[in-house]
Amino acid sequence: MPISLLVEGLSAKRGEDLIFHDISFVLTAGEALVVTGPNGSGKSTLLRVLAGLLAAQSGRVLLDGISSEIGHPREFCHYLGHRNAMKRELTVEENLSFWKSFMGDSPGGAGIGIEEAAEALGLGGISHLPFGYLSAGQQRRMAMAKLLVAYRPIWLLDEPTAALDASADRLFATLVTRHLGAGGIVVAATHQPLGVEARELRMTGFAGVAGEVGH
């Protein structure tokens, strides 16, 4: 059964101020949502609320079409934030194999091997290096390899392509397309075009009502 992500009347606060309010959307399997808007309009906050890392002021996030019992939708999500969640002291291989075994796979899919994931991001053959030795762009790409080694149907991506060159941009677009083709869901906050067919949610910021622009 294909899954879908339901968001109903979501609003969130940072301190005393409402960052956004009453955001609702439904994403079904194979759909992507690009969240755009100026700096400080609440794109990252929205993603962190979806990832269950920030409590919503009101509204809820639901998953539909999951047969097994789940505690919270976040268990079915990958979250790629501004920080890479990789240890500089460990090699790329150690980092990725830790996350692979620590995160495990969500039902309905399986992660690919570590070397395979590094190849998929165009960085095969350097996974024996400590993560700290890599350049900023390479580090970002290796952080993306996390999305592949452990299977999650929903990807929450916060500025995924910052620090990437044009070819890596295209590479990432094909990965996202492949994930969507396999029945995944992607929510990405970004300033640059993601390079895939996606709906757009434009955040206006400062508690302004966010409108969905459609295709």
Place this chain on the structure above:
Amino acid sequence: MTSLFLRDLKLAMRAGGGALIGVLFFMTVVAVVPFAVGPDLNLLSRIGPAILWIGALLASLLGLDRLFQAEREDGSLDLMLMQETPLVLTVLMKCLAHWTATGLPLVIASPLLGLFMNMKELAIGATMLTLLAGTPAITLIGAAGAAVAVTLPRGGLLVSILVLPLTVPVLIFGVSAAYAAVEDPAPFLPPFLILIAITLFFAVIGPLSAALALRAASD
């Protein structure tokens, strides 16, 4: 879960991990005591267990503030908070790895330092045993303190101040069990069993409160 344990051990062993900083600090503290107290061998052997315990307590407080802060700084904590694995288990596993990397070396180094303090074999053995049973409690209490101070950039001293009052019972029963082994009339087993009970108690309470604090601190 074992992968988390192995990763944390590896991180502690690599450069900058700070696994041996605690042992070095422990050795420094204990090694200067004979210089301060003077060459009174009887006095040294009498205060030996207490000095070893104070040194071990302070040394195990040293690296505690980095327990979750390092994870938070590189974003790993976000991912740990999102998993199906209960956060309590993740915290417990991190505590175990932290103790194995920083607490266990203190226990292993304690017989050597016991010789510095002119302690008898029995006293050295008893102190080592009480340290083995008691130092995990310090890490487990410290985890709660480290979780509370996780968002503070320089929370090191704060963690120690938060944690120190709670570790006093550990110190009291650890030292009294070590003394009971050498001084005849006092029984060894009751304080030692209470020490183990304290460790088991904090093995439940510590990770639970640390997990609560980490959830509340996410931003």
